[in-house]
Amino acid sequence: MIQVEKVTKRYGDRTAVSSLSFEVNKGEILGFLGPNGAGKTTMMRILSCYLSPTLGTARVAGFDVIRQPREVKSQIGYLPENPPLYREMTVDRFLDFVGRIRGIPSRDLRGRIGKVVERCGLGAVQHRLIGNLSKGFQQRVGLAQAIIHEPPVLILDEPTIGLDPVQITEIRSLIRSLGGNHTVILSTHILPEVQKICGRVVIIHEGKLVAVDTQAGLAARLRKNDQISLLVARDQPEIGSRLESLPGVLSVCPREKVPGGYTVETDLRKDLREEVARMAVERNWGVLEIARVSLSLEEIFIRLTREEETQK
Amino acid sequence: MKNALTIMWREFRAYFGSPLGYIVSGVYFFLVGLVFYRVLIGFSNICLQSANNPYYLQQLNVNEWVVRPFFGLTRFIFLLMIPALTMRLFAEEKKNGTAELLLTAPISHMELVVGKFLGGLSMVMFLLGLSLLFPAILFWVGNPDLPPILTGFLGMVLLGASFVAIGLLASSLTDNQVIAALSSFGMIFLLWLISWVTGQVNPLLGNVLSYLSLIDHLEDFEKGVISSTHVIYYLSVIGFCLFLTQRVIESKRWR
Known part of the structure; x- marks a missing residue:
């Protein structure tokens, strides 16, 4: 539905977005993630034809943003970072106006406004x-x-910014309900939002593409070893050395501020939960919890943006 | 065209959704009323003074003594009021972020510019339409000639439309309404004053400058003559400003 091909946007000599390429499939909700100033808003504005790319191009529903802006505009709904509202208008008058300039026929207008x-x-x-x-x-x-x-x-630039938690939940479920029928691109710097709504994630940092994948895919790609978290009822000094003696365990470290909590790092793709559990039962440590740890999006995000920086 | 009318209608309502529309109309009618009163009282004094001189009395003419000065002074009020009306047309949209709504809607930039222009013009027409009340009073108390009033009115419409077009261009260049108002005031005033120097320069340049002057073209209208030269002049000022505005809006995308 959306193809972005090597889009670069410069403001004077400052590069906001540099050679960005990605695709969005029909019916998908794509999260567009990056720290503040990463170029998210610029990319959204290019897709909505508010700005033109300096180099490269993008296609929305088969129309080119440079050559066919009017066709592109008729295919999109756009919510900029600051909602574009006329403060002196009432809500229904405003929606009537927007409906008209978006080309809704007059006879359908009342119904559409009621629905929305x-x-x-x-x-x-x-x-x-x-x-x-x-x-x-x-x-x-x-x-x-x-x-x-x-x-x-639908192009939504930070749709939940400045809302209270209840409103955030409402808006999110509304956006989720739009997926399927609509293709949605959603930019945000709030990670749980992406986790809750989006299928795939595009991560950008300082205008460059860092990763495009599903959250699980990203986690798998970044993981250098597996982790197991363990919580026992009776903390004992022997636990660390005992666990380290298991084949495949790389290191064991006690969790901060959690008595009896340990993080066990193991070889990649080796599930040692059973062995760890057996040992804990034999030693009578009193297992309370045992779980495999998957990387959270926060960690993925931090690692990816940090890797970028160290590569420089 | 439908889109332009939608935008025009929203603009016209927006004037009365904020104090701006009321303040501008209030100040405008106060000043126009004052001018009309002054001109009319002046005329009636002259009539009284020349009451015992039938020759002079015959020379006195309501159109010449009331209608023309009335239009002449109303132009000055336009010069002050119209920049205040047009300053917000684009500058406010840019400041509030609503420009993003208009520029990502499937309408052409020309439709947007024309819609904005008509929005500003509709407000000017509203003011002018209501100020027709004053010449109407003349018909009640006297016997003025109708055609010069109508052509003078047409001249005011064309002048007002040119002011709006210039103001629209100024508004598209900035997101600060004060700057928009001041620069459109400056541009209009410059085109107004240009005729002052026509006597001082060589005749050819003088003719060119006189042709460019916004005001010199009004004289014929006030005498009751509609000449295509003058109509074309105003239409080209409007067309040129709208074209430039459209280019300014278009260029925003490429920055």
């Missing part, structure tokens, strides 16, 4: 002035203007 108001939970505020709404409701109006014309592609 219900979907975004704006029923109670639809006759109020946008400027008087809370940030959470404004964000929802922003989302409503992006989906009112039911676009095949």
